[in-house]
Amino acid sequence: MIRFILPFVIFVILSVFLYKGLGRDTREVPSPLVNKAAPAFVLPKLSEPDQKFSPADMKGKVWLLNVWASWCGACKDEHPILMELSKQNIVHIIGLDYKDKREDGEATLQRAGDPYTLTISDVDGKVGFDYGVYGVPETYVIDKQGVIRYKLIGAVNPENLTQTILPLVKELQAK
Amino acid sequence: MRYLLMALLCLMPMFAHAGEAQDIADDPVIEKRMMQLAEKVRCLVCQSEPVSNSHSDWSKDVRQIMREKMKAGATDQEIMDLLVERFGKSVLFDPPVDKETMPLWLAPFVLLLLGSAVLIYQLRKRKSRIADEPSISAEDAQRAADLLK
Amino acid sequence: MIPELGHFSLIVALFLAATLGTLPIIGAARNNAVLMGVARPLAYGQMLLMSMAFAALAYAFLNNDFSVLYVAQHSNSQLPAIYRFSAIWGGHEGSLLLWAVLLSCWTAAVAMFSKHLPQEMVARVLGVMGLIAVGFLLFMLFTSSPFDRLLPAALDGRDLNPLLQDPGLVIHPPMLYMGYVGFSVAFAFAIAALLGGKLDATWARWSRPWTTVAWVFMTIGIALGSWWAYYELGWGGWWFWDPVENASFMPWLLGTALIHSLAVTEKRGAFKSWTVLLAIAAFSLSLLGTFLVRSGVLTSVHSFAADPKRGIFILTFLVLVIGASLLLFAWRAPKIGLGGKFDALSRESLLLFNNVLLSVASASVFIGTLYPLFMDALGYGKLSVGPPYFEAVFVPLMIPMVFMMGLGPIARWKKMALPDLAKRVQWAFGAAAVIAVLLPFVGGKWTPMIALGLLLGLWIIASLVVSLVPRLTGAGTLTQRIRKQSLSYYGMQLAHLGVALFIIGVTLVKGYETERDVRMNVDDVVHAGGYDFQFKGVTEKEGPNYVAGIGRVVVSKDGKPVTELFPEKRQYNVSGMPLTEAAIEPGFIRDLYVSLGEPIPEADGAWAVRVYIKPFIDWIWLGCLFMALGGVLAISDRRYRIHKQTKEQAA
Numbered sequence: 001m002i003r004f005i006l007p008f009v010i011f012v013i014l015s016v017f018l019y020k021g022l023g024r025d026t027r028e029v030p031s032p033l034v035n036k037a038a039p040a041f042v043l044p045k046l047s048e049p050d051q052k053f054s055p056a057d058m059k060g061k062v063w064l065l066n067v068w069a070s071w072c073g074a075c076k077d078e079h080p081i082l083m084e085l086s087k088q089n090i091v092h093i094i095g096l097d098y099k100d101k102r103e104d105g106e107a108t109l110q111r112a113g114d115p116y117t118l119t120i121s122d123v124d125g126k127v128g129f130d131y132g133v134y135g136v137p138e139t140y141v142i143d144k145q146g147v148i149r150y151k152l153i154g155a156v157n158p159e160n161l162t163q164t165i166l167p168l169v170k171e172l173q174a175k
Numbered sequence: 176m177r178y179l180l181m182a183l184l185c186l187m188p189m190f191a192h193a194g195e196a197q198d199i200a201d202d203p204v205i206e207k208r209m210m211q212l213a214e215k216v217r218c219l220v221c222q223s224e225p226v227s228n229s230h231s232d233w234s235k236d237v238r239q240i241m242r243e244k245m246k247a248g249a250t251d252q253e254i255m256d257l258l259v260e261r262f263g264k265s266v267l268f269d270p271p272v273d274k275e276t277m278p279l280w281l282a283p284f285v286l287l288l289l290g291s292a293v294l295i296y297q298l299r300k301r302k303s304r305i306a307d308e309p310s311i312s313a314e315d316a317q318r319a320a321d322l323l324k
Numbered sequence: 325m326i327p328e329l330g331h332f333s334l335i336v337a338l339f340l341a342a343t344l345g346t347l348p349i350i351g352a353a354r355n356n357a358v359l360m361g362v363a364r365p366l367a368y369g370q371m372l373l374m375s376m377a378f379a380a381l382a383y384a385f386l387n388n389d390f391s392v393l394y395v396a397q398h399s400n401s402q403l404p405a406i407y408r409f410s411a412i413w414g415g416h417e418g419s420l421l422l423w424a425v426l427l428s429c430w431t432a433a434v435a436m437f438s439k440h441l442p443q444e445m446v447a448r449v450l451g452v453m454g455l456i457a458v459g460f461l462l463f464m465l466f467t468s469s470p471f472d473r474l475l476p477a478a479l480d481g482r483d484l485n486p487l488l489q490d491p492g493l494v495i496h497p498p499m500l501y502m503g504y505v506g507f508s509v510a511f512a513f514a515i516a517a518l519l520g521g522k523l524d525a526t527w528a529r530w531s532r533p534w535t536t537v538a539w540v541f542m543t544i545g546i547a548l549g550s551w552w553a554y555y556e557l558g559w560g561g562w563w564f565w566d567p568v569e570n571a572s573f574m575p576w577l578l579g580t581a582l583i584h585s586l587a588v589t590e591k592r593g594a595f596k597s598w599t600v601l602l603a604i605a606a607f608s609l610s611l612l613g614t615f616l617v618r619s620g621v622l623t624s625v626h627s628f629a630a631d632p633k634r635g636i637f638i639l640t641f642l643v644l645v646i647g648a649s650l651l652l653f654a655w656r657a658p659k660i661g662l663g664g665k666f667d668a669l670s671r672e673s674l675l676l677f678n679n680v681l682l683s684v685a686s687a688s689v690f691i692g693t694l695y696p697l698f699m700d701a702l703g704y705g706k707l708s709v710g711p712p713y714f715e716a717v718f719v720p721l722m723i724p725m726v727f728m729m730g731l732g733p734i735a736r737w738k739k740m741a742l743p744d745l746a747k748r749v750q751w752a753f754g755a756a757a758v759i760a761v762l763l764p765f766v767g768g769k770w771t772p773m774i775a776l777g778l779l780l781g782l783w784i785i786a787s788l789v790v791s792l793v794p795r796l797t798g799a800g801t802l803t804q805r806i807r808k809q810s811l812s813y814y815g816m817q818l819a820h821l822g823v824a825l826f827i828i829g830v831t832l833v834k835g836y837e838t839e840r841d842v843r844m845n846v847d848d849v850v851h852a853g854g855y856d857f858q859f860k861g862v863t864e865k866e867g868p869n870y871v872a873g874i875g876r877v878v879v880s881k882d883g884k885p886v887t888e889l890f891p892e893k894r895q896y897n898v899s900g901m902p903l904t905e906a907a908i909e910p911g912f913i914r915d916l917y918v919s920l921g922e923p924i925p926e927a928d929g930a931w932a933v934r935v936y937i938k939p940f941i942d943w944i945w946l947g948c949l950f951m952a953l954g955g956v957l958a959i960s961d962r963r964y965r966i967h968k969q970t971k972e973q974a975a
Contacts, residue, residue, distance in 0.1 A: 004657045007601060008650035011608075015643050017694070020701040021621040022635045032263040099232075125236055132261040134219040134233050196842040196850040196859070199921075199932055206841070217708045223566050223622075225710065228559045265696075268710025275704050279695045283688035283717045290680035298668045298676075301594070 031132050031151040038065070038140070038148050039130040046097050046105050046119040053094070053120045055146055062172045063092040064165070065140040066116070066156075067128060070097075070104040072136040078155040082115035085161065091169045095119035098128045098136055141165060143172045202246070209241045212251050215269040216258060225268055327392050330380025331471040337373035337428070338461040340366050344431075344454030348447035352520070360447035364435040367450050370457065371432035374425045381412055381421060381470050391477030394418060394470040400483035400898050402869035410494040411484040416618055416634075417470035419497060423614070424460045426498070426505045427453065434509055434534070441530060448516030449509075456508055459641040467634050483869070483898035492552035500545030500572055504610040506538025507575060510582065511607035514600045515649055518656045523596045528589035531603065533959040535586060539579045540955035546572050547948035558904035558919040560839070560936045562944060565714040567622040570693045571613030574686045578606040581682035584675045591737060592672055593663035598679070600660075601653060608646045609686070615642055621697055667739040674732045681725040688717045726780040726827065729820060730787030752786035767836055777831025784824035788817055812961035819954025822947040829943025838937040841921075845930045853937030855916060856880045861929050862893075862920070870894045872905075875931065877918050879909065886916075891933075893920045914939045 033039075038055050045051045066082065068075040086093055095116035097105040102121055109119065122128050131140065134153075141150040150168055152160060200206030213227035218234045226234040237258070244254050258266050270276045344366040351359025381394075385408045390396040398414045413419040431453040438446045464470075487493075513531035517523045549569070554562040563569065582602040589599045616622050619635030666672040692709045699707055734748055760779035764770040795813075796805045840852045844859035851857075860876035877889040889907035896903065906919035914937055921932030 004597070005654040007605075008647065008654050011646055011650055015639065015647075017698055017701050018615070018621065018639055018642075021697040022619060022639065032260060129236060129240060129261065132263075134262065194845070194848055196840075196844045196848040196933070199841045199843050215710070215712055217710060223710075224564070228557070228561060228564075263706065265706040265708045268708050269712035270707050270709055275699060276695075276707070279691060279709065279713070280717075282691045283684060283721060286684045286687055287681070287721065290684055291677070294673075294676055294680050295668070297595075298673055301662060301665075302668060304662060 031148075033132055033148050034151055036148060038142050038146050039127075041127045041130065043096075043120040043122055043127055046095075046102065046109075046121045049102070049121070053118060055142070058092065058094070058142070059146060060144050061092055062144055062169055063094055063117075063142050064169075065094050065096060065131075065142060067096045067098045067131070067133050067136055067138045067140075069100040069136050070108040071100065074155040075137045076112070078137055078157065079112050079115070081156050081158065081161060083113050085156075086115035086117075090166065091173075092117040096127065097121045098133060099123065099125040139165070141168055141172070144175065200242075205242060205245045208251070209238060209245055212241060212254065213238055215255075215267065217266050217268045219262060219266060326380050326383050327389065327471040327473070330377045330384075331469060333373045333377040333380065334461060334465055334469070334471075337370050337377065337424075338458065338465065340370045340373065341454045341457035341461055344370060345451055345458050346454075347451075348454075349451035349519070352444040352447040352451070355444070357443065360443050363447045363450040363454075366454070367428075367431045367435035370454070371428040374428040378412070378421060378425045381418060382409060384471075385409060385411055388481070389477075390479070390481050391473055391475065392470075393472045393474040396474050396478040396481045398481065398484050400481040400869065402897060403481075403484060403489070404868050406491075406494060407484055407489045410488070413497045413501075414484045414488050417464070417468045419501075420460065420464050420468055420618075421470050422498065422501055423505060424457060424464060426501050427457050427460065427508060430505055430509055431457065434512075444520060445516055445530075448519050449512045452512035452515045453508055456512075456645065459645065463634075463637050463641060467637050480898075483896065486870070486894070486896040486899060486901050486903045487556065489869075489896075490552060490556055492548055492556070496545060496548040496552055498545075499541050499548055503538050503540075503542025503545050503579075504572075504575065504613065506534070506541055507579060507603075507607040507610050509534040509538065510603045511649070514603035515652065518600060518649075518652050521656060521659070523600065523656075523660050525590050525593045528586045528593075528596075528599065532583070532586045532590060535579065535582055535603070536955045536959045539576070539583055540952045542572070542576050542579060543948055543952045543955070546576060547945050547952075551945050554941075555906050555908055556903075558906050558934070560837075560906075560917055560919075560934075560938060562941070565692075565711045567693050568613075568617055570689050570714075571609075571616050574689050574693075575606050575609040575613065577682050577686035577689070578602060578609055581679045581686070582606050584682075585679050588672050588675050589663070592666055593661070594666065594672065595676060596663060597653075597657040597660045598676075600657065602679075602683070604646070604649050604653060608642075608649075609690075611638075611642055611645065615639060616693075622693065666737070669742060670739050671732055671735040671737045674728050674735055678725055678728050678732065681721055681728075685718065685721045685725075688721065689714065692717070723776075723780065726784060726823070729823065730783045733791045733816060733820065734787060748790055749787055752790045753783060756782035756786045764835070767832070769835065771835060774831055774835040777827055777835070781824045781828035781831065784820055784827075788821060788824075792817065810961055812958040815954045815956070815958030815961070817954070818957060819951045822950025822952075822954060824947070825943045825950060826947030829940045829947060832940040833938050833944070836939045837941075840935045842933055842935065843924055843927075843930060844933045845927065848930075850933070850935055852935050853914070853939075854881060855886065855937065857889075857916075857918065857933075857935050859931070859933060862923070862931060867894065869898065870896045870903075873920065873923075875907075875918075875920050875933070877907070877933070879916055889916065889918045891918045891920045910942055912942065915941050 040055060042052050042054045045053055068078075082093060085091075093116050095118070097119055099122065102123070105119070105121060109116075125133075131138075132151075137155055139152040139156055140148050143149050149172060150165070152165065156165070198206070210227050213234075214225045216226040216237065218224045218226050218229040218231055218237075220231050220233045221229050224234075226237050241254055244257070249257075255267065264270070270279065272280050344363060347359045348363035348366075351357070351361075351363075381392075383389075384392045384395050385399055386405065388395070388399065388401050388408075390399075394415060394417050395411075398411045398418070399408050403411065411418070413422045431450060434449055434453065435446070438449070441449075510531050513527065513534065517527045546569075549572070550562045553564065554560065582599070585595060585599045585602055588594055589596050615635070615638045619638060621635065692713050695709050696707055699705065730752070731745065731749065735745055756779055759782055760775050763778055764774045767774070795809055796802065798805065800808070838853040840850050842848075842850045844850065846859060846861040849856050849858045856879070858878045858880070860878060862873045862875045865872050865874050872892045872894045875889075875891045875893075877891065879886045879889060887909045889909060891907040892905035894903045894905060895901075904919050904921075906917055908918075909916040917936040917938055919934045921934060924930040924932060
């Protein structure tokens with residue numbers, strides 16, 4: 001009587017899926033931009049608004065684009081780690097001050113230190129939208145050709161920095 | 176004259192009103208279209224809410240972008256494509272019918288056909304397998320019912 | 325000290341449950357009356373201890389004992405007493421305790437109201453329920469005890485989530501949980517019958533009232549939840565197809581199917597294996613709901629903080645309970661007999677076809693809810709399934725179901741002639757169709773969906789009349805005739821009428837609601853749906869644990885005042901979380917709904933205000949209430965009190 005065992009079989013298959021689902025992070029959305037060219041933009045620098053920055057300026061270099069804001073709590077957690085990273089001079093970190101008042105952003109950097117090679121200001125969040133930013137902080141690894149290779153949603157911490165971001169940066173720099 | 180005065184007096188409260196409230200949206204037609212479309216977009220920073228019903232900043236931004244694109248003449252499909260390009264397929268609450276979602280869209284109807292087929296088969300099988308039970312007369316049935324009371 | 329007593333009660337309750345889960349079942353297998361006899365006292369003892377544990381947690385909450393971690397996380401000294409009480413189930417640990425407490429209550433209720441049942445049946449049913457309690461108590465004691473201490477104690481608590489500080493949410497979870505847990509009784513009866521190998525019409529008769537009671541609670545629970553979403557979330561929506569809502573909707577659908585298939589099994593002794601499977605599945609979906617909400621596998625507004633350790637534990641429990649019962653089913657079901665005879669066209673077959681539709685509907689909700697998980701696990705990436713999918717799939721399934729719902733009560737048991745049936749309903753259908761086509765013109769807008777929805781609702785009502793009229797005319801006075809019909813008949817018709825009201829409510833509110841999203845200066849007026857809403861500004865007022873901006877909106881129609889509404893925008897002191905409290909003037913044919921948005925920057929006293937006119941929306945919950953009342957009537961039927969009568973006769 002196969003049909004009577006059928007409910008059990010279906011249930012077993014279902015449990016396997018439920019088990020696999022246990023570890024998954026439902027909030028994280030993989031970015032469709034990974035392995036695509038970083039969207040182009042021109043934005044003023046935070047401290048010197050007359051000077052503009054564009055991703056094209058970084059051609060030939062591997063760099064991190066770190067999206068942050070003065071109003072963002074998790075950014076304060078990752079700030080010391082970025083400070084540490086910038087001291088090691090391994091990779092350029094470009095800060096994108098996202099949907100923030102210029103003076104607030106500047107005040108934050110003056111108070112907590114400035115880990116960025118340079119910071120640009122995205123007051124209305126348009127560039128952030130182009131990059132698919134939905135939770136700040138976010139960090140992008142962009143290679144010498146200007147292609148996004150990795151996107152981290154949430155704060156940089158020692159673990160993801162040493163295990164994921166830095167090895168990738170080294171690999172890309174070697175290319 | 177008196178009637179005119181009375182009519183004027185009746186109108187008085189109307190004058191006290193500061194005015195007709197303005198729609199928040201500049202363009203109600205676009206707003207309506209935008210909200211309908213936003214119902215199909217998942218708010219990524221919320222847990223499981225459409226962008227149309229979300230108070231989050233991100234949803235506000237998306238609604239604003241949608242408004243702007245609509246004003247610039249973009250079709251609904253173009254806007255959805257743009258959102259998918261930026262945030263991935265999981266922003267769509269209404270998954271498009273494609274290879275990956277085929278089972279999802281077909282399952283209910285396949286199950287319905289299957290279920291009905293099995294039921295009809297079972298009903299027929301029952302009919303042939305149960306030999307005609309001795310039919311009881313209405314009298315007997317009544318007696319049985321009385322006994323049960 | 326008191327929290328430790330609570331914890332200790334849980335441990336003792338665990339031992340009682342373990343004993344309850346073993347001895348009586350062994351006793352039933354060996355026909356040992358002593359072992360079977362311990363079931364009832366153990367059930368009562370377990371309820372007593374669980375109540376003590378619950379009282380201990382209530383005590384900790386009401387006395388602001390912030391040395392208890394769970395209290396510190398979910399309460400605050402400023403919180404009003406009623407919410408300090410309902411905060412007991414405001415988080416994972418406490419709501420789990422509520423689950424287990426209610427389970428012990430159901431167990432004790434079965435022990436109390438089963439005097440007429442054979443002893444071995446009682447022993448097995450209570451034993452199975454004891455085993456379920458063991459799982460929940462182990463889960464609580466090992467991963468999520470609400471009595472864990474926080475040392476040093478917190479000065480004050482982190483406060484209950486403001487969304488949960490609401491009268492509706494004081495009663496919604498207990499009602500819903502009563503439903504979830506109540507399906508454990510039907511489940512236990514099914515397992516007991518499978519264990520004993522005696523699956524007959526009496527089994528169906530015994531489990532029917534219990535199933536209906538659980539279903540009534542669940543109906544009320546779901547309705548309350550939807551009503552809460554309507555007035556608390558500020559968007560005027562009442563159902564969002566959120567995974568957690570779906571988690572309660574799936575067992576409800578299967579429970580509805582179960583009630584109907586139990587009717588066939590009781591009447592005809594037929595399709596017993598299907599009915600048993602439904603009883604197992606309905607409770608399994610209740611358990612699965614708990615898993616989905618607590619393990620973090622799905623995203624939902626309502627889910628508790630995710631913890632993989634808990635997820636593993638519940639999953640293991642789930643696999644043991646459901647897996648074992650399905651294996652038992654596979655082993656025993658082939659030996660189940662066929663039952664009595666009925667025709668392929670009969671009330672039985674209509675009921676069964678409705679069963680297919682309800683089960684498919686439940687399966688569709690299930691697939692839609694879990695599809696993102698399946699895809700992710702298979703490596704296809706992430707996608708979302710939301711309201712558009714569920715609506716697209718659900719409506720087509722409901723059309724044939726409602727059609728048959730009208731036919732069912734008219735069709736005869738065992739055998740019906742199609743032409744005869746068609747003759748009886750043709751006028752009902754015709755009348756419903758004509759009204760459904762014409763009525764939308766009165767409303768001022770005609771769409772196929774409105775006409776379809778009205779047709780479905782009116783069809784149920786018309787067929788109800790067709791069923792009622794011949795029963796109430798004929799010999800005898802009208803009162804005699806009315807009294808001659810059984811309560812369960814009225815219960816069924818009332819519940820079906822509830823479905824009709826529900827469908828009409830949904831149709832009309834979807835078709836004719838008016839929405840205005842406006843910027844209002846003080847004294848500005850907005851016109852919507854024939855009403856004028858004048859905004860009189862916002863004043864600040866302090867609540868017990870929040871500061872509120874209270875708006876005043878004067879509503880008038882044709883110059884005559886209708887009502888004043890006071891929508892609020894609250895900011896809670898501890899969490900700093902803002903919350904909108906919509907102001908609603910409910911009515912039989914329409915709700916007036918006003919909610920405050922944000923103050924307009926750089927405009928003196930101006931606010932964004934949302935105004936809705938929601939025609940017939942209260943029919944949605946009225947319909948649910950009718951369904952629940954129908955269930956209550958059905959179980960009041962004297963058929964289920966047969967043992968009382970026999971006792972009286974014997975005396």
